[in-house]
Amino acid sequence: MKYSVNLTTLIKASLAALVLAAVALLTLILPAEYNIDPTGIGQRLGLTVLAQSAEASPVDPESIPESTASQQVIEITVPANKGIEYKLQMEQYDKVTYEWMTDGGSLYFDLHGEPEGDTTGYFESYAIATLDTMKGSFAAPFNGSHGWYWKNASTKPVAIQLILNGQFQIIGIKP
Amino acid sequence: MLSSQVSCRLGLMLLLILISSTAFAHGVDDSTRSFLEQNTGVQFIPFLYIGAKHMLTGYDHLLFLLGVIFFLYRSRDVLLYVTMFTIGHSITLLWGVLGNIQVNAHLIDAIIGLSVVYKGFDNLGGFKRLLGWQPNTRWAVLIFGLFHGFGLATKLQEFQLPEEGLLTNLLAFNIGVELGQFAALAFILIAINFWRRLPSYERFATLTNTLLMSAGLMLMGYQLTGFAVL
Numbered sequence: 001m002k003y004s005v006n007l008t009t010l011i012k013a014s015l016a017a018l019v020l021a022a023v024a025l026l027t028l029i030l031p032a033e034y035n036i037d038p039t040g041i042g043q044r045l046g047l048t049v050l051a052q053s054a055e056a057s058p059v060d061p062e063s064i065p066e067s068t069a070s071q072q073v074i075e076i077t078v079p080a081n082k083g084i085e086y087k088l089q090m091e092q093y094d095k096v097t098y099e100w101m102t103d104g105g106s107l108y109f110d111l112h113g114e115p116e117g118d119t120t121g122y123f124e125s126y127a128i129a130t131l132d133t134m135k136g137s138f139a140a141p142f143n144g145s146h147g148w149y150w151k152n153a154s155t156k157p158v159a160i161q162l163i164l165n166g167q168f169q170i171i172g173i174k175p
Numbered sequence: 176m177l178s179s180q181v182s183c184r185l186g187l188m189l190l191l192i193l194i195s196s197t198a199f200a201h202g203v204d205d206s207t208r209s210f211l212e213q214n215t216g217v218q219f220i221p222f223l224y225i226g227a228k229h230m231l232t233g234y235d236h237l238l239f240l241l242g243v244i245f246f247l248y249r250s251r252d253v254l255l256y257v258t259m260f261t262i263g264h265s266i267t268l269l270w271g272v273l274g275n276i277q278v279n280a281h282l283i284d285a286i287i288g289l290s291v292v293y294k295g296f297d298n299l300g301g302f303k304r305l306l307g308w309q310p311n312t313r314w315a316v317l318i319f320g321l322f323h324g325f326g327l328a329t330k331l332q333e334f335q336l337p338e339e340g341l342l343t344n345l346l347a348f349n350i351g352v353e354l355g356q357f358a359a360l361a362f363i364l365i366a367i368n369f370w371r372r373l374p375s376y377e378r379f380a381t382l383t384n385t386l387l388m389s390a391g392l393m394l395m396g397y398q399l400t401g402f403a404v405l
Contacts, residue, residue, distance in 0.1 A: 003246055004300025005381055013299055013385040017292075021392030029397050034404055081216075085209070110335065121208045121333070128335070151337075174209070 074162040076173070078107065078152040087147035088168040090140040096166035100148075101133035103159040111138070113146035137166070145171055208334070217340035219347045226351020229330065230359065235287045235394055236323055237359055242294030242387050243316055244363065245380075248371075256316050257360065263320020264327060265349055271328025272336070272345055280329040281402035287326050288398060290319035291391030298384040327352060 005013065031042020035051035042048045078084050088096065090113075111127040126138050140146050146168075152158050207225055230236055243260065247253045270276060293315065296302065302309040331348065370376050 003298065003380060004304060007304055009381060010299055010301050010304050013381055014296070014301070014388065017295070017385050017388035017392060020386075020389040021396060024389075024393050025396040025400075029393060030400055033397060034400055036400065036404070 072164045072170070074164065074170075076150075076160045076162060078150050078158050078160065080152060080155050080157050083149060083151035085147065085149045085174040086162070087145040087171040087174055088164070089171050090144070090146050090168050092141070092143050093139055094167035095137060095139045096146075096164060096168050097137040098162065098164050099133075099135040100160050100162040103161075104132070105152075105154050105158055106130050106132040107158060107160070108151040108153065109134075110149040111147070112149065113140060113142065114144050115142045116144040118144070145174075147171070211331075211334040211336065216337070217343045219343060222344045222347035223351035223354070226348035226353075227355035227358070228351075229327065230352045230355030235284065235291065235326070236356070237363070238291045238387060238390055238394075239287070239294060239319065239323065240356070240360060241363055241367075242291060242298060242384070244360075244367065245294075245298050245384065245387075253360075253364070256313070257356070259313055259316045260320040260323070261353060261356070263317045264324030264352070267321045267324030268327045268349055268352070269324075269345060271325050272331050273342070275332075276325075276328070277332070278325050278329060279402065280326070281398045281405070283322060283326045283329055285395045285398035285402065286322045287319075288391045288394030288396075290322065291394060292388050293319070293391075295384040295386075295388035295391060298387070299381060 026039055027041040028045075028047060031037040031045075032047040032050045035048050037043050037048050074086075076084070076086055090096065108130045109128070110125055112123045112125040114123045124141065127134075127136070138146070148162075150158075150160065210221065211225075240257070240260070243256050244253050247256060271278070297309065297312065297315070300309075327348075331345075336344065
């Protein structure tokens with residue numbers, strides 16, 4: 001590689017690269033990705049909306065229907081060699097008490113939540129284990145869908161009885 | 176010789192610093208995610224596809240490749256450097272996932288950004304001009320390839336991939352990455368070979384590599400901020 005620029009050009013090029021990157025980061029990328037907007041330009045361009053919609057938006061108590069506070073009993077069947085996801089829609093700080101048991105074998109599960117409007121695939125796990133029954137409670141750390149991923153590694157279907165108490169709306173089995 | 180030793184040591188140091196903390200989820204879309212979480216056993220073609228798609232849509236990997244082949248005029252050199260890159264990222268992709276090495280995805284992606292900055296600066300002859308020596312470019316491609324591989328590994332590690340069929344699925348993903356890379360490379364080479372015949376290529380070489388450096392700096396700033404705030 002014989003190509004080489006003289007020192008003045010090199011310094012100019014490096015400074016230009018740095019300035020361009022800094023300007024793009026401060027006015028466009030950081031406001032749009034993280035809602036960090038030191039110049040206020042991101043706000044004026046309407047870019048900060050992108051990051052805000054991914055964050056937990058402040059809850060307007062009148063705009064959302066009351067979360068139900070009642071007991072529900074749900075039957076779910078996990079087919080042989082399959083995994084299914086059962087989710088609840090919950091607002092931030094909503095609390096759920098749960099108990100579930102299988103009709104036989106143990107299932108691998110991941111109790112987790114995904115923030116509303118998130119497109120990055122981010123999720124937060126609250127419990128991961130392989131059990132045939134579990135009892136507990138959790139409070140949603142953010143608006144979004146929260147629930148279980150159960151995996152049936154056996155060769156016959158496993159039925160789960162799930163008892164729920166608290167503030168939530170059932171989304172059900174995710175395709 | 177000195178340069179390759181120095182870059183070796185630097186690379187190792189960075190590796191050691193990074194093998195800590197937890198992986199962070201990003202970079203895979205929803206449908207791919209639910210597939211990865213729910214799949215069981217060997218799924219060769221789907222993993223092949225995910226690997227190829229990840230590479231073809233991974234602008235960070237593509238920018239680095241563009242930088243690497245920018246001044247490679249002989250196809251033998253292109254093949255050599257791309258092979259070095261492939262060896263590098265395959266090692267850490269397999270090692271990272273199979274060995275369950277936890278590295279922070281933001282820091283890895285920041286280093287991938289650094290690799291783009293490095294290549295732009297190197298293409299301008301910056302190291303020779305500023306330091307009087309140039310880090311061995313083959314070693315650099317290999318070592319930065321290792322980081323690109325960790326980047327690929329972190330994208331898969333967000334999921335509890337079932338042990339059953341893991342190795343085969345992983346190899347399928349790896350082969351997919353290479354297929355995606357060659358597809359991307361084909362387009363880049365066609366475009367670049369066409370452009371090379373025009374006098375504007377040399378004239379814009381400085382500008383192109385300046386922009387490459389700038390894009391790398393943007394990636395670094397983006398990922399380091401992500402590391403700091405998330």
